[in-house]
Amino acid sequence: MNMLTEAAVERKLDTMDEQPAIKMRGENVTVHYGDTQALFDVNLDVPEKQVIALIGPSGCGKSTFLRCLNRMNDTIDICRVGGKITLDDENIYDPRIDVVELRARVGMVFQKPNPFPKSIFENVAYGPRIHGLASAKSDLDGIVETSLQKAGLWNEVKDRLHAPGTGLSGGQQQRLCIARAIAVSPEVILMDEPCSALDPIATAKIEELIDELRENYTIVIVTHSMQQAARVSQRTAMFHLGNLVEEGPTDKMFTNPEEKRTQDYITGRFG
Amino acid sequence: MTPGVLIIIVLVLTVAGYVLGRRRALALAKRDGARLHSLPGYYGQSVALFAAVPALLLLAAWLFLQPLLIENQVSTQIPNSAIPEGGARSLVMADVRRIADGLDRLVEAGSLGEDDLATMRADFSDIRGRLASIGVALGSNVSPAVFQAAKSYRSLNGTGSLLRNTAVIGVSLGLGFLAWRRVRPSMRARNTSETFIRALLMGSSLIAILTTFGIVGSLLFETIHFFRMYPAGEFFLSTVWNPQFRGGSTLGILPLLWGTFYVSFVALLLAVPIGLMVAVYLAEYSSKTLRSFAKPAIEVLAGIPTIVYGLFALITVGPLLRDWIAQPLGLGSSSSSVMTAGLVMGIMLIPFVSSLSDDIINAVPQAMREGSYGLGATQSETVRKVIMPAALPGIVGAVLLAASRAIGETMIVVMGAGAAARLGLNPFEAMTTVTVKIVSQLTGDTEFASPETLVAFALGLTLFVFTLGLNILALYIVRRYREQYE
Numbered sequence: 001m002n003m004l005t006e007a008a009v010e011r012k013l014d015t016m017d018e019q020p021a022i023k024m025r026g027e028n029v030t031v032h033y034g035d036t037q038a039l040f041d042v043n044l045d046v047p048e049k050q051v052i053a054l055i056g057p058s059g060c061g062k063s064t065f066l067r068c069l070n071r072m073n074d075t076i077d078i079c080r081v082g083g084k085i086t087l088d089d090e091n092i093y094d095p096r097i098d099v100v101e102l103r104a105r106v107g108m109v110f111q112k113p114n115p116f117p118k119s120i121f122e123n124v125a126y127g128p129r130i131h132g133l134a135s136a137k138s139d140l141d142g143i144v145e146t147s148l149q150k151a152g153l154w155n156e157v158k159d160r161l162h163a164p165g166t167g168l169s170g171g172q173q174q175r176l177c178i179a180r181a182i183a184v185s186p187e188v189i190l191m192d193e194p195c196s197a198l199d200p201i202a203t204a205k206i207e208e209l210i211d212e213l214r215e216n217y218t219i220v221i222v223t224h225s226m227q228q229a230a231r232v233s234q235r236t237a238m239f240h241l242g243n244l245v246e247e248g249p250t251d252k253m254f255t256n257p258e259e260k261r262t263q264d265y266i267t268g269r270f271g
Numbered sequence: 272m273t274p275g276v277l278i279i280i281v282l283v284l285t286v287a288g289y290v291l292g293r294r295r296a297l298a299l300a301k302r303d304g305a306r307l308h309s310l311p312g313y314y315g316q317s318v319a320l321f322a323a324v325p326a327l328l329l330l331a332a333w334l335f336l337q338p339l340l341i342e343n344q345v346s347t348q349i350p351n352s353a354i355p356e357g358g359a360r361s362l363v364m365a366d367v368r369r370i371a372d373g374l375d376r377l378v379e380a381g382s383l384g385e386d387d388l389a390t391m392r393a394d395f396s397d398i399r400g401r402l403a404s405i406g407v408a409l410g411s412n413v414s415p416a417v418f419q420a421a422k423s424y425r426s427l428n429g430t431g432s433l434l435r436n437t438a439v440i441g442v443s444l445g446l447g448f449l450a451w452r453r454v455r456p457s458m459r460a461r462n463t464s465e466t467f468i469r470a471l472l473m474g475s476s477l478i479a480i481l482t483t484f485g486i487v488g489s490l491l492f493e494t495i496h497f498f499r500m501y502p503a504g505e506f507f508l509s510t511v512w513n514p515q516f517r518g519g520s521t522l523g524i525l526p527l528l529w530g531t532f533y534v535s536f537v538a539l540l541l542a543v544p545i546g547l548m549v550a551v552y553l554a555e556y557s558s559k560t561l562r563s564f565a566k567p568a569i570e571v572l573a574g575i576p577t578i579v580y581g582l583f584a585l586i587t588v589g590p591l592l593r594d595w596i597a598q599p600l601g602l603g604s605s606s607s608s609v610m611t612a613g614l615v616m617g618i619m620l621i622p623f624v625s626s627l628s629d630d631i632i633n634a635v636p637q638a639m640r641e642g643s644y645g646l647g648a649t650q651s652e653t654v655r656k657v658i659m660p661a662a663l664p665g666i667v668g669a670v671l672l673a674a675s676r677a678i679g680e681t682m683i684v685v686m687g688a689g690a691a692a693r694l695g696l697n698p699f700e701a702m703t704t705v706t707v708k709i710v711s712q713l714t715g716d717t718e719f720a721s722p723e724t725l726v727a728f729a730l731g732l733t734l735f736v737f738t739l740g741l742n743i744l745a746l747y748i749v750r751r752y753r754e755q756y757e
Binding site: 100116 | 558636640642643646647649656660
């Protein structure tokens, strides 16, 4: 905890007092991949305009849970999801829900930067184009510029918007992917270990960015780095073997967890 | 001793070399108490390779060169007077070979001793009759000069074979022995056999490359021959294809090239969109079980012999198009047409396009799809805007491959489009392609050295240049754009 500045601690304490609204809620979520069960009755709330970190050892189900939140698991044939997940009190697994619209509201940033093999501009403009968010060329230019600015990439790429996105460095690519997600104005952004393929400097930049994005977006981040969870999140949920072990305010989780397994994992005794 | 027996002997020596080499390595290691550098088998292998490979190479070279040398030698013995009026030396040489063959069989059958043969003379004994008795029929009585040539051909051949057998067995034994002598525990047998195997593999690939050069060379040679007899300008620019048996033909390639491209164009027009859609369906939409069944089923199309497609064109598609489309619309009354051949060829090409494109689409990283779905794109938007652009270079390669297949296709065109060279736009008219004309000119009745026959080589070379160009273009496109994702 000593990694946080005093101001940051204070800010965190402030936000805790407010009791923010619940943006997404998982109730008794179970996931099967074929015959193996990957998640067991997970109940977890995602607070609005906060960062919640999902931690736990590899294979504990945290990424699986994350991918349930925008139904990314639908793309896997053998995956079955049970229970109920709501977004603004609407069940996202309701057959009447349009998955495409859901994913526009709940964006995602992946573990490995995956820019499309197109120009930087086209990468960001992709989402607004398919959703018809910009009626004129100038609107589109505006969306691209603000998205890149919000992702902290504008100054680095403004002179070469038409260069291929794959030509950027790893950290820049990841910020491009964040800009791409922001461009469709999502309400929630899911991040699946967004810094695991990046060096410490690029990681620091992304973390800073996540902290800024919290103003406007609800963020769910999966991470393997305890420090990262401590630095960027307000709440933390600990998964183990497909179960949610414990969930609570980040400072409490890291200083005084209720479960011994959480304590052991955080101090590096397993995982 | 025939070459077959010789090969068996060399193989026996090889096996013996392996056993002996291995045994020597083990024995020496035991005697000196030294550790073998390699596994014992490698010592055997190195001896075996030295016993087998050079000897077999020598045998191959000998089998190729000996007939050439002897033929030259004997052919100079035949005086010009022995060659009949209007005949060719090569024909007389063919007689010489057959007589020599017949004599061999006579000796084998025991009706003729070697000593008798030495003193035998064509003008005193009935060679023709005796050869006929063992099934070698000759067109005329044997002249003394030809008979002498046959005898020396036979004896040269005998000496040559004896020399060959000795040399091959000698090389095998000698090199095998040297290799066996070299065997000692510290010898790096493993590395030796590695080097040897590398050389062997390199040699094999060299054969493929040299063959290509050989084919191009022979095409080029005959083409130059053709252009000496027929003006190149007319060949490339004339719009008339009208070969005559009695000379004075007009041999313009343009109608044939036009037919080739027209038929290929129709075929690709059918095969590319359908093939691509099949590929997209298989790679993106179909379930795993359906795909594992559908993909091989579609690839069966590629395994059907083109002659069967030709039959399909001739008896089904051709009449169908004529009765239902061409005649009602007044476009023609021929069942052979560009359309018939093009459509059937298109069906043949579908698996080429679909199978390759399917592999290419599958090679697009899953991360691209997830990135797109994660932004709320539908499946078809993802295919159209992300996957297709990423897979484009490979798909272009697949299409160009299909195009060179279409250009080279012969059977379907003969049976579907007919053999009339014509420059026209109506797709329901019979037309023909370069490949069809290559076949008909080469198998025609005209003399080989006439321009009407040699034109086939010029046509072949032109076609080769076109398909080579297409292939190079395909390679270039694939290389140029391959590194787009990672």
